[in-house]
Structure formats: structure tokens, C-alpha cells
Amino acid sequence: MKHFNKLMVLALVLITTGTFAQETKWGVRLGVGLPNLQSTDDNIYSKDYKTVAGFDGGIFLDYGLTENFSIKTELYYATKGGERNGMQPIPPAQLDPQLGQLTGGVPVYANFDNRAVFNYIGIPVLAKYEWNLGDKWGVYANAGLYVEFILSPEQETSGESKFYYDEAGTMAVQVPYNAGTDENPVIIMVDLPAQNMTATTDIDKDLADMDFGAMFGGGVSYNLNDTSELIFDMRGSYGFIPLQNDTETYGTVHMGxxxxxxxxxxTFKNRSKKATPTND
Known part of the structure; x- marks a missing residue:
């Protein structure tokens, strides 16, 4: 969160700039986001994550430069992330140190539910062009860039599972067990009992604290009257900065x-100044 103050200053500057526009629209947007953790490689730790729908909304400012062209910015809050359920690898660094030594520092697999949840605050700056379809309807397209900052990222896991050396679950991790007595030990290898995987882990240090990317989309507007309108908005985004700090271990993953x-x-319409009458 070291960039949060800069984000607030940028938002204030953009909002203040709107007072100089020919026509300014202020509004609120409420929606649902369908994030996608997009891996650029086949890394075992980052593949196969499924979409988790989350809240995506904020307040926006749309200041017109011409009748049809405007610059649109927003301060939004979005919940993003993904989930991966079933057999999946556990990094050696996340294992108990004694178990990590026993397994030789290689990844092990377990069958559990894994949900990664990330909250973001961001600002996009979009160029927007709108076509009027009569007095009531309009359609628009917009595109631009955005910057966002991560808040309190967490990983939630649940379930119980044995550990395995292979993804198919045929080679269980084994530990030494004394089948004899203390005086006459008989050491055999037995399967490690199922482990409780339920936990909520703060993963802030593992993730990039900001993202920067491209945003594009469009929508439909309906004028309720001269100053109010309803809008249906669709947008897509793709982050350029890898999500994981350790890309060598976890692969290169981008948030879309x-x-x-x-x-x-x-709509606030700026009034033009009237000429002051003079007496001849």
C-alpha cells in the first residue's frame, strides 16, 4: 500500500480537472467482474485456476471535449482472483520444515480447495466516443489505460488430504514409523496421515502491490431526462505486470x-457567460 497516497492524489487531480470540461457527467457504477488469472506458461502452480465472480464498481467522471468525444476516469473497487479445486501442487516452502526435508525439497500434491482473493482500488483513464441514436438512446466505445493497487490479498484453503509425489495420487508421501518397541525398534515406512488443509493465509508479500494495463469496452445509454441517464457498461482489462513476485517459481501470471x-x-452543463449590457 505504499502507492496508495499517490493514487488518492491522482484521483483528486482527475476529479478537479472535470470542472473545466464543457459538459461534465458524474456517476456511480455497480457491477460484477469475471476475473481471469492468465498464465503465459504451463507452470504447475499457476495453471487451471477458474474464474471467481466478484464485485466491481466505483464513482466516475466523464468530461466532454466535443459533443461526442470525452475523457472518462473513475475511482473503483474490485474483487478479483480465482479458485483451483482438486489435486494440486504445494510448494516446498509452504511445507513444514521437517516434512520438506523428508520429501527432498520437491513439490508434493494434495486434494483440497484453494481460493485466492485479491481486492483492488484503481483508476482508469479512457477515451470515449458516443453515437446518439435519437433523443433517448446512445451507444459508445472507450479504451485506455488503468493503474490499480492491491489490498489485503488472501489465500483460503480447505479440506483434508494425504500428500502425494505425483498428480495422479498413486505415490503417497511416507514417513518412518516404529512398528517395534523402544528397546527393539522396527522402522517401517507408512503413508503420512491426511492433513487438515483449512487455513487463511496473507500472501501480500508474494504478490506485486500494483498493476498497470489496458482497458477497453463499450455500452448503451438511455436518457431519463436532460440531466440523468442510465448506462449498461461492458469492459475488459488486461494487466501488464506479473501477479507473482517470484516468477521463476510460480510462473508468469497476468490478471485479466x-x-x-x-x-x-x-450531467452538469456549464453555463456560458452572458454579455453585460452597456448604456450608450
Whole structure:
């Protein structure tokens, strides 16, 4: 969160700039995001994550430069992440040190539920062009860049499972067991009992604290009256900065998302100054 103050300053600057636009729209957007953890390789730790829908919404400012062209910015909050259930690898660094020594520092597999949840605050700056379809309807397209900062990322795991050396679950991790007595030990190898995998782990140090990427989309607007409108917005985004700090171990993963939203906007029209009459 070391960049959070910079984000607030940027938001203030963008909002203040809107007061100089020819026509300013203020609004609120509420939606649902469908994030996608996109791996650029076949890393065993980052593949096969499924989409987890989350809240995506904020307040926006749309300041017009011409009748059809405007610059749109927003301060939004979004929940992103993914889940991976079933047999999956556990990094050696996350194992108990004694078990890590026993397994020789190689990844082991377990059957459990894994959910990674990331909350972001971000600002996009989008160029927008709108086509009017009569007095009530309009359609628009917009594209631009965004920056966002991660808040309190957590990993939630649940379930019980034995550990295995292979993804198929045919080679169980074994530990030494004394089948004899203390005086006459008989050491045999037995399967490690099932372990409780339920935990909530703070993974902030493992992830990049900010992302920067491209955003694009479009939507439909409906004028309720001269100053109010309802908007259906669709947008996609793709982050350029890898999510994991340790890309050598966990692979290169980028955060993408597709969002559907409903919004309300109120238009403030700047009044032109009237000429002051003079007496001849």
C-alpha cells in the first residue's frame, strides 16, 4: 500500500480537472467482474485456476471535449482472483520444515480447495466516443489505460488430504514409523496421515502491490431526462505486470477481467457567460 497516497492524489487531480470540461457527467457504477488469472506458461502452480465472480464498481467522471468525444476516469473497487479445486501442487516452502526435508525439497500434491482473493482500488483513464441514436438512446466505445493497487490479498484453503509425489495420487508421501518397541525398534515406512488443509493465509508479500494495463469496452445509454441517464457498461482489462513476485517459481501470471455493470450519470452543463449590457 505504499502507492496508495499517490493514487488518492491522482484521483483528486482527475476529479478537479472535470470542472473545466464543457459538459461534465458524474456517476456511480455497480457491477460484477469475471476475473481471469492468465498464465503465459504451463507452470504447475499457476495453471487451471477458474474464474471467481466478484464485485466491481466505483464513482466516475466523464468530461466532454466535443459533443461526442470525452475523457472518462473513475475511482473503483474490485474483487478479483480465482479458485483451483482438486489435486494440486504445494510448494516446498509452504511445507513444514521437517516434512520438506523428508520429501527432498520437491513439490508434493494434495486434494483440497484453494481460493485466492485479491481486492483492488484503481483508476482508469479512457477515451470515449458516443453515437446518439435519437433523443433517448446512445451507444459508445472507450479504451485506455488503468493503474490499480492491491489490498489485503488472501489465500483460503480447505479440506483434508494425504500428500502425494505425483498428480495422479498413486505415490503417497511416507514417513518412518516404529512398528517395534523402544528397546527393539522396527522402522517401517507408512503413508503420512491426511492433513487438515483449512487455513487463511496473507500472501501480500508474494504478490506485486500494483498493476498497470489496458482497458477497453463499450455500452448503451438511455436518457431519463436532460440531466440523468442510465448506462449498461461492458469492459475488459488486461494487466501488464506479473501477479507473482517470484516468477521463476510460480510462473508468469497476468490478471485479466471482464466486467458487466449498471450505472447512473448526472450531467452538469456549464453555463456560458452572458454579455453585460452597456448604456450608450
Amino acid at each position: 477481467s471482464f466486467t458487466f455493470s449498471l450505472a447512473y450519470a448526472y
